[in-house]
Amino acid sequence: MNLLSENPIVIIVQFLALVLSIGFHEFSHVLAAYLQGDQTGKMLGRLTLNPIRHLDPYGTIFMVLSMLSGIGIGWGKPAPFNPYNLRFRRWGPVLVAFAGPISNILFATLAGYILLAVGPTLGPSNLLTIFLSYLTIWNAGLAIFNLIPVAPLDGSHLVEAMFGPNNAFVQYMHRYGWMILLFLIVFARDLIGTIISTGIHGILTGVGLGQLY
Numbered sequence: 001m002n003l004l005s006e007n008p009i010v011i012i013v014q015f016l017a018l019v020l021s022i023g024f025h026e027f028s029h030v031l032a033a034y035l036q037g038d039q040t041g042k043m044l045g046r047l048t049l050n051p052i053r054h055l056d057p058y059g060t061i062f063m064v065l066s067m068l069s070g071i072g073i074g075w076g077k078p079a080p081f082n083p084y085n086l087r088f089r090r091w092g093p094v095l096v097a098f099a100g101p102i103s104n105i106l107f108a109t110l111a112g113y114i115l116l117a118v119g120p121t122l123g124p125s126n127l128l129t130i131f132l133s134y135l136t137i138w139n140a141g142l143a144i145f146n147l148i149p150v151a152p153l154d155g156s157h158l159v160e161a162m163f164g165p166n167n168a169f170v171q172y173m174h175r176y177g178w179m180i181l182l183f184l185i186v187f188a189r190d191l192i193g194t195i196i197s198t199g200i201h202g203i204l205t206g207v208g209l210g211q212l213y
Contacts, residue, residue: 013127017134018063021142022076023051024107025100029079032099036092038085046080078152090161097157101143105203108139112209136212137200144199145192150184151177 027049030041041047046054059075079096086092115132122129149155151173160170173180184192204213 009127010130013131014134014138015064017131018138019051019055019060021104021107021135021138022059022063023054024049024139025104025142025146026054026076026079028099028103029096030081032096033079033081033086033092036085036087036095038081040080040082040085044080046077094157094161097154100154101146104139104143104146105207108136108143108203109207109209111135111139112204112207112212115212116209133212136204136209140200140203140213141196143203144196147199148181148195150181153177153181 026046030046033040034042034047054076056075056077059077062075079100081093081096083089083093086096088095111132115129115136119129119132124130146154149159156173156177159173160167163170165171201210201213204210
């Protein structure tokens with residue numbers, strides 16, 4: 001999945017769109033925990049839409065390097081929350097986890113419809129048009145990527161809630177999930193790209209924006 005440009009200005013616009021998308025994703029995790037009674041994220045200053053508060057140094061560096069290589073993958077600081085403070089003890093972490101992908105779908109929908117409204121007037125080469133285009137794509141892509149049921153991605157929390165934290169498979173994923181994910185990104189890039197591209201098209205089609213991808 002190569003969505004990137006060789007134009008430095010466009011790359012900066014794409015980077016900003018990705019940073020905003022990741023920041024909104026992490027904010028939504030914190031908000032979901034806060035609404036369930038957990039104050040951890042708020043006390044640590046993470047209950048904010050300021051994307052800088054949600055950036056991880058290594059994730060940001062990887063984001064830049066991966067964008068220059070033609071992919072565009074990165075991560076933010078994990079949203080802090082205490083599962084024992086959540087109103088819904090078993091399914092609360094799932095609600096926190098899925099708040100991220102759901103927020104990205106909502107963000108993609110909003111950006112996509114704004115793009116449809118102003119894009120024809122501004123033209124395809126306008127930086128605002130490009131920015132909105134990538135806000136739409138990045139958010140839809142982040143939603144799909146994070147739903148992959150491999151730890152530490154959000155989709156793994158659903159598996160844990162279904163089988164319990166002491167399940168052997170869940171324990172295995174907690175220990176080796178990041179290695180599996182890294183293997184998939186490095187050695188199964190085409191497969192991951194196909195999954196994400198198909199998912200982006202599915203999300204945008206589902207919200208009436210299929211013509212954008």
